[in-house]
Amino acid sequence: MKISCQDVEKIARLANLRFEEQEIEAFRAQFEKILSYMETLNELPSEGIPPTSHPVLPSRNESNAFREDDPKSSLPQDEVLANAPRPGKGHFRVPKVIEKE
Amino acid sequence: MKLHELTLCQAREKLRRKEISAVELCRAILARLEEVEPRVQAFLSVDPDRALRRAAEIDSEEVAWKDGRPLAGIPLAIKDVICTRGWRTTCGSKILYNFVPPYDATATRKLLEAGAVLVGKTNMDEFAMGSSTENSAYQITRNPWDLDRVPGGSSGGSGAAVAAHQALGALGTDTGGSIRQPAAFCGVVGLKPTYGRVSRYGLVAFASSLDQIGPIGKDVRDTALLLEAIAGFDPQDSTSVNRPVPRYSQWLEGDVRGMKVGFAREFFVEGLDPEVRAAVERALRLLEGMGCEVLELSLPHTPYAIAAYYIVAPAEASSNLARYDGVKYGYRAPEGATLSDMYSLTRSQGFGPEVKRRIMIGTYALSAGYYDAYYLKALKVRTLIKQDYLDAFQRVDFIASPTAPTPPFKIGEKTEDPLAMYLCDVYTVPINLAGLPSISVPCAFTPEGLPIGLQLTGRYFEEERLLRIAYAFEQAANLQRPPLKV
Numbered sequence: 267m268k269i270s271c272q273d274v275e276k277i278a279r280l281a282n283l284r285f286e287e288q289e290i291e292a293f294r295a296q297f298e299k300i301l302s303y304m305e306t307l308n309e310l311p312s313e314g315i316p317p318t319s320h321p322v323l324p325s326r327n328e329s330n331a332f333r334e335d336d337p338k339s340s341l342p343q344d345e346v347l348a349n350a351p352r353p354g355k356g357h358f359r360v361p362k363v364i365e366k367e
Numbered sequence: 368m369k370l371h372e373l374t375l376c377q378a379r380e381k382l383r384r385k386e387i388s389a390v391e392l393c394r395a396i397l398a399r400l401e402e403v404e405p406r407v408q409a410f411l412s413v414d415p416d417r418a419l420r421r422a423a424e425i426d427s428e429e430v431a432w433k434d435g436r437p438l439a440g441i442p443l444a445i446k447d448v449i450c451t452r453g454w455r456t457t458c459g460s461k462i463l464y465n466f467v468p469p470y471d472a473t474a475t476r477k478l479l480e481a482g483a484v485l486v487g488k489t490n491m492d493e494f495a496m497g498s499s500t501e502n503s504a505y506q507i508t509r510n511p512w513d514l515d516r517v518p519g520g521s522s523g524g525s526g527a528a529v530a531a532h533q534a535l536g537a538l539g540t541d542t543g544g545s546i547r548q549p550a551a552f553c554g555v556v557g558l559k560p561t562y563g564r565v566s567r568y569g570l571v572a573f574a575s576s577l578d579q580i581g582p583i584g585k586d587v588r589d590t591a592l593l594l595e596a597i598a599g600f601d602p603q604d605s606t607s608v609n610r611p612v613p614r615y616s617q618w619l620e621g622d623v624r625g626m627k628v629g630f631a632r633e634f635f636v637e638g639l640d641p642e643v644r645a646a647v648e649r650a651l652r653l654l655e656g657m658g659c660e661v662l663e664l665s666l667p668h669t670p671y672a673i674a675a676y677y678i679v680a681p682a683e684a685s686s687n688l689a690r691y692d693g694v695k696y697g698y699r700a701p702e703g704a705t706l707s708d709m710y711s712l713t714r715s716q717g718f719g720p721e722v723k724r725r726i727m728i729g730t731y732a733l734s735a736g737y738y739d740a741y742y743l744k745a746l747k748v749r750t751l752i753k754q755d756y757l758d759a760f761q762r763v764d765f766i767a768s769p770t771a772p773t774p775p776f777k778i779g780e781k782t783e784d785p786l787a788m789y790l791c792d793v794y795t796v797p798i799n800l801a802g803l804p805s806i807s808v809p810c811a812f813t814p815e816g817l818p819i820g821l822q823l824t825g826r827y828f829e830e831e832r833l834l835r836i837a838y839a840f841e842q843a844a845n846l847q848r849p850p851l852k853v
Binding site: 304333 | 465466467469470561562563576602605606608668670671673674675677678685689692693694695696697698699703704705706707708709710711712714715718723724726727728730731734741743744745746747748749750751753785786789800801802827
């Protein structure tokens with residue numbers, strides 16, 4: 267699999283990451299090497315084989331684990347906001363999303 | 368014998384007989400911790416006041432020695448990816464440099480309920496991604512048997528702390544070998560439980576379908592006691608499994624004659640160090656001498672495990688780590704003018720190179736057009752790997768292998784080549800993909816005094832049998848240890 271610098275930039279955008287120009291080239295080369303290694307999996311026929319997500323409980327691959335819907339108290343608001351970089355008026359503050367025209 | 372050199376169980380006996388107090392023990396451990404920490408650097412935070420207050424509390428409790436408090440007064444360390452209420456939990460990452468969890472992980476809560484005294488949070492590869500602890504954003508932890516070498520990873524701080532007697536036991540986490548490999552590199556015992564045996568609630572997620580919390584102990588008995596304390600169903604973790612928890616520490620003594628141990632021919636990989644190979648062959652002969660039957664078998668999909676793992680784990684990580692965006696907790700880049708700039712600057716400045724690499728691999732594997740070719744394919748290969756083990760366990764009770772292909776390597780030796788680092792996990796990752804319980808026990812020291820680990824893997828939820836054979840092996844091997852280099 268050939269990976270271009272544009273591919274790296276596109277994936278970085280999807281992942282909300284930024285890289286310097288020289289990082290992108292270094293990354294591209296590593297990425298290509300790692301992905302070629304992954305391609306060894308193509309040697310294996312896999313048609314009709316079910317995927318595994320929960321390795322121990324096969325039924326969990328298709329179903330969810332439900333509990334009784336009993337209301338319980340949650341953490342107090344001040345404790346939840348205590349770790350926020352910019353809390354304010356009971357909210358998480360972020361840079362403005364909508365511009366005034 | 369100095370107090371810090373005691374095993375957890377020996378210290379427990381002394382506490383029980385009131386030969387020592389919890390405060391005395393705690394002071395001895397803290398003194399040792401401070402003495403060697405400048406060289407080992409196993410801890411990201413230590414809280415002596417909290418530990419001593421807690422020890423005094425335990426000393427004042429009349430009921431502490433009853434069954435309900437099996438770890439009463441025992442100083443322990445916890446990997447810094449497991450939440451501790453009111454105690455900074457960084458995951459070895461800059462992005463969580465100031466995160467103080469408002470709640471305890473279930474494993475933390477269970478240790479505290481068992482009476483444990485927590486002395487510190489241990490260093491790790493950032494978000495548990497790595498095999499050497501060199502990916503920590505904070506410091507390099509050194510191997511107590513040779514300070515120029517890595518302690519393994521990602522639970523390298525926990526492994527080194529237990530080996531250097533800075534705590535009587537520790538918790539680690541294991542997504543692809545992160546308990547077993549550092550246990551092997553540090554000459555201690557580490558157990559990855561069956562997936563679902565220990566609650567993951569409050570464990571900061573790396574790859575949710577692979578992560579398990581488990582114990583690291585000075586010996587098998589200590590490890591059994593720690594597992595007993597943390598195992599069990601938890602309604603807060605939908606993947607935890609509702610099965611009774613055996614009294615693991617009561618299972619250790621007992622006959623292992625006639626037990627069947629398999630060794631797969633696929634384990635003779637390129638890159639298997641000759642000393643490790645010889646040590647494991649000696650270990651297999653010792654098992655035979657103990658009355659076990661050693662059988663050669665095949666796990667034909669083993670050569671595909673690393674590739675499958677390094678798709679599944681990064682894919683899950685890329686999704687789990689999407690939550691670090693500078694909004695709710697942790698680091699926020701100061702200069703982002705728009706929301707989207709703030710997100711990407713925060714993440715680019717807050718994550719280290721290996722974490723970014725894995726987020727990128729994972730994002731790629733999950734992106735439109737590649738999902739079937741990579742992620743779905745890897746999950747199917749996961750089924751094949753699991754089936755290999757199920758087939759093997761029709762014939763044998765345990766599977767033995769090296770824990771790692773080499774003894775501990777030099778600091779900096781593999782940091783330039785991520786793929787070379789990934790290949791260190793060849794013996795451990797298949798076990799996580801299959802979700803099986805697995806333990807690393809020291810089986811030899813090289814002529815230079817470096818530890819080598821034997822990995823034993825058992826059937827689902829048969830931790831008690833795994834601990835029994837590991838204990839029998841440990842007793843029979845009666846390893847002579849060279850002096851620590853701390």
